Amino acid sequence: MSRGSSHCTLSIVHYPFPTSRPFRANFALEVYPSERNTADMTTSEHPYDVIIVGGGPCGLAAGIEAAKSGLTHLILEKGSITESIRRYPKLMRFFSTAENIEIGGIPFPISGVKANRNEALQYYRKVAAYFQLNTKMFTEVQKVQKQGDLFIVTTTNGDTFQAYKVILATGYFDKPRWLGIPGEDQAHVSHYYDEPFQYSFTKVVIVGAANSAVEAALELYRHNVDVTVVHRGEDFKPTVKYWLIPDVKNRVKEGKIKTAFDSCVTRIGPDYVRMHNLKTGETQTIPADFVLMLTGYTPDAELLTRCGIDLDPDTQIPVYDKQTFETNVPGLYVCGTVMAGIYTEKVFIENGREHAIAIIDHIVGREEIHKVNELIQRI
Numbered sequence: 001m002s003r004g005s006s007h008c009t010l011s012i013v014h015y016p017f018p019t020s021r022p023f024r025a026n027f028a029l030e031v032y033p034s035e036r037n038t039a040d041m042t043t044s045e046h047p048y049d050v051i052i053v054g055g056g057p058c059g060l061a062a063g064i065e066a067a068k069s070g071l072t073h074l075i076l077e078k079g080s081i082t083e084s085i086r087r088y089p090k091l092m093r094f095f096s097t098a099e100n101i102e103i104g105g106i107p108f109p110i111s112g113v114k115a116n117r118n119e120a121l122q123y124y125r126k127v128a129a130y131f132q133l134n135t136k137m138f139t140e141v142q143k144v145q146k147q148g149d150l151f152i153v154t155t156t157n158g159d160t161f162q163a164y165k166v167i168l169a170t171g172y173f174d175k176p177r178w179l180g181i182p183g184e185d186q187a188h189v190s191h192y193y194d195e196p197f198q199y200s201f202t203k204v205v206i207v208g209a210a211n212s213a214v215e216a217a218l219e220l221y222r223h224n225v226d227v228t229v230v231h232r233g234e235d236f237k238p239t240v241k242y243w244l245i246p247d248v249k250n251r252v253k254e255g256k257i258k259t260a261f262d263s264c265v266t267r268i269g270p271d272y273v274r275m276h277n278l279k280t281g282e283t284q285t286i287p288a289d290f291v292l293m294l295t296g297y298t299p300d301a302e303l304l305t306r307c308g309i310d311l312d313p314d315t316q317i318p319v320y321d322k323q324t325f326e327t328n329v330p331g332l333y334v335c336g337t338v339m340a341g342i343y344t345e346k347v348f349i350e351n352g353r354e355h356a357i358a359i360i361d362h363i364v365g366r367e368e369i370h371k372v373n374e375l376i377q378r379i
């Protein structure tokens with residue numbers, strides 16, 4: 001089987017419950033083979049009821065809700081299952097407690113309170129297997145087009161799939177915010193932080209002052225790395241997890257982590273970073289073996305536009321109904337962090353997992369549509 005066609009071929013799941021509600025486990029599981037969900041193919045012969053683009057926590061939640069409602073579904077994922085989490089820093093721990101990132105009503109048991117990356121990867125994989133989700137991995141969707149009552153979903157290698165409804169759950173982690181400065185594309189510059197050991201006994205400049213930057217700075221400092229944090233603001237961002245603040249500030253006070261606030265990076269050389277102080281106007285050059293540009297990520301606006309979805313020009317937030325998550329293209333929905341535009345810190349698994357419930361309520365025509373917690377509604 002080729003890497004691109006690894007098709008986990010599974011059957012539809014019928015539940016004795018006509019509706020699903022948030023985080024209530026429906027354990028009385030019966031499985032029936034289904035003709036529509038069993039083809040190992042690159043082009044669907046029959047339309048699926050729902051195609052979900054993206055196999056992150058929110059896309060999986062959408063697949064589960066579809067399956068619980070007896071809808072045929074296919075999840076197309078460009079990488080592996082929960083690809084974003086797989087690429088998160090290896091030593092990371094979620095800030096949410098485990099029960100707040102559960103999906104499908106399946107408990108997430110861990111020995112502590114908050115899960116780490118490995119525990120989350122195991123959990124989501126097991127939940128996807130438990131619900132026998134119909135997935136096709138390493139399949140990147142290029143566009144979604146409406147033709148009559150159907151959607152044609154086209155992948156980057158030209159395969160097409162048909163569905164009556166499509167849910168985009170593509171997140172934001174693939175699109176780092178580039179600063180557009182000279183030298184940003186060099187091999188020793190990365191927009192992702194993975195693990196500390198590769199950097200021990202080197203000089204690392206971290207650009208950014210939000211959670212990812214602070215967590216990386218602390219972890220690197222504790223692995224014999226000479227760390228400097230550069231940020232255009234005057235301090236670490238106020239959104240940094242409250243329990244990290246005393247730790248990082250005390251390390252700065254001790255001189256163990258260096259900072260250059262009020263500073264914009266203007267150039268990255270092979271072994272240096274040049275920056276401009278916004279207050280004094282001075283230019284400073286500091287040595288750097290590696291540069292980590294931890295300046296955030298944004299949803300793929302081009303993909304959304306290719307699918308016909310209108311975006312707010314200032315916020316990049318797609319046009320969608322706040323209750324049903326249906327976009328300006330009828331039958332095409334946004335689910336999870338893909339809808340966040342530039343406000344990626346406002347949608348996460350905790351609230352994004354609930355979009356799936358509201359979307360499937362709308363698709364199957366339930367009178368009462370699940371109300372998603374108000375964090376997302378503030379956008």
Ligand SMILES: Cc1cc2nc3c(=O)[nH]c(=O)nc-3n(C[C@H](O)[C@H](O)[C@H](O)COP(=O)(O)OP(=O)(O)OC[C@H]3O[C@@H](n4cnc5c(N)ncnc54)[C@H](O)[C@@H]3O)c2cc1C
Binds near residue numbers: 055077170212347
């Ligand atoms: C270090 C870190 C810690 C975090 N901790 C927490 C936490 O404690 N609690 C919390 O609630 N949130 C947390 N978050 C945020 C959370 O991980 C995201 O909100 C979550 O992953 C969003 O889920 P999603 O399904 O919307 O998107 P993602 O998990 O990003 O999934 C999107 C999927 O779509 C796939 N995809 C993208 N484009 C395509 C395409 N064109 N075709 C096919 N597939 C595609 C991607 O490969 C990916 O697998 C954290 C984030 C980071 C970076």
